[in-house]
Amino acid sequence: NAGVTQTPKFRILKIGQSMTLQCTQDMNHNYMYWYRQDPGMGLKLIYYSVGAGITDKGEVPNGYNVSRSTTEDFPLRLELAAPSQTSVYFCASSPDRNYGYTFGSGTRLTVV
Amino acid sequence: DQQVKQNSPSLSVQEGRISILNCDYTNSMFDYFLWYKKYPAEGPTFLISISSIKDKNEDGRFTVFLNKSAKHLSLHIVPSQPGDSAVYFCAASGSSVGAQKLVFGQGTRLTINP
Numbered sequence: 001n002a003g004v005t006q007t008p009k010f011r012i013l014k015i016g017q018s019m020t021l022q023c024t025q026d027m028n029h030n031y032m033y034w035y036r037q038d039p040g041m042g043l044k045l046i047y048y049s050v051g052a053g054i055t056d057k058g059e060v061p062n063g064y065n066v067s068r069s070t071t072e073d074f075p076l077r078l079e080l081a082a083p084s085q086t087s088v089y090f091c092a093s094s095p096d097r098n099y100g101y102t103f104g105s106g107t108r109l110t111v112v
Numbered sequence: 113d114q115q116v117k118q119n120s121p122s123l124s125v126q127e128g129r130i131s132i133l134n135c136d137y138t139n140s141m142f143d144y145f146l147w148y149k150k151y152p153a154e155g156p157t158f159l160i161s162i163s164s165i166k167d168k169n170e171d172g173r174f175t176v177f178l179n180k181s182a183k184h185l186s187l188h189i190v191p192s193q194p195g196d197s198a199v200y201f202c203a204a205s206g207s208s209v210g211a212q213k214l215v216f217g218q219g220t221r222l223t224i225n226p
Binding site: 042106 | 158161216218
């Protein structure tokens with residue numbers, strides 16, 4: 001049971017570089033989410049998707065982009081990385097909003 | 113605007129005693145509440161949930177209480193065990209259009225002392 005898989009687990013980026021955080025789930029969940037967690041803070045929603053081809057902004061979308069071409073994959077793209085994007089990023093999925101989310105193990109990103 | 117608040121950043125409890133974690137919310141449209149547990153270097157894992165039509169939900173050692181009039185929920189862990197040491201997040205969602213997403217509190221770090 002893989003659940004939600006995130007890659008990479010760690011990454012150091014230089015200011016202005018770009019990268020894609022990968023997220024794949026094998027539970028056939030319609031809903032997928034990207035959150036970031038800053039030290040001492042809760043999880044802030046970046047983007048979410050309610051199904052393939054449908055995405056929407058969350059609370060903190062600036063500097064990020066997403067796509068959802070398949071049910072399984074929900075990559076998060078960082079363009080022109082900034083130090084403010086240093087954070088731990090979590091991808092999650094759920095079959096329905098009233099089910100607990102299944103989270104990936106996170107990607108720790110440092111922008112220097 | 114923090115819609116879900118956990119005002120205690122940390123809590124220390126003796127093993128075997130009760131742990132009570134608190135959470136307040138401001139949005140009256142929230143109708144579903146969840147608790148997550150997070151260990152270091154891992155993603156949060158779902159613990160227990162409650163719908164707004166209930167005021168209590170129990171699952172083994174874990175009980176969640178909801179007080180809608182006070183916009184307050186709490187998680188009780190009895191008896192507390194060393195493996196319960198983790199960060200606990202409460203989260204809420206609402207049934208209004210476009211609200212298929214959870215809003216999380218800041219988390220409370222629970223430490224169970226032997």
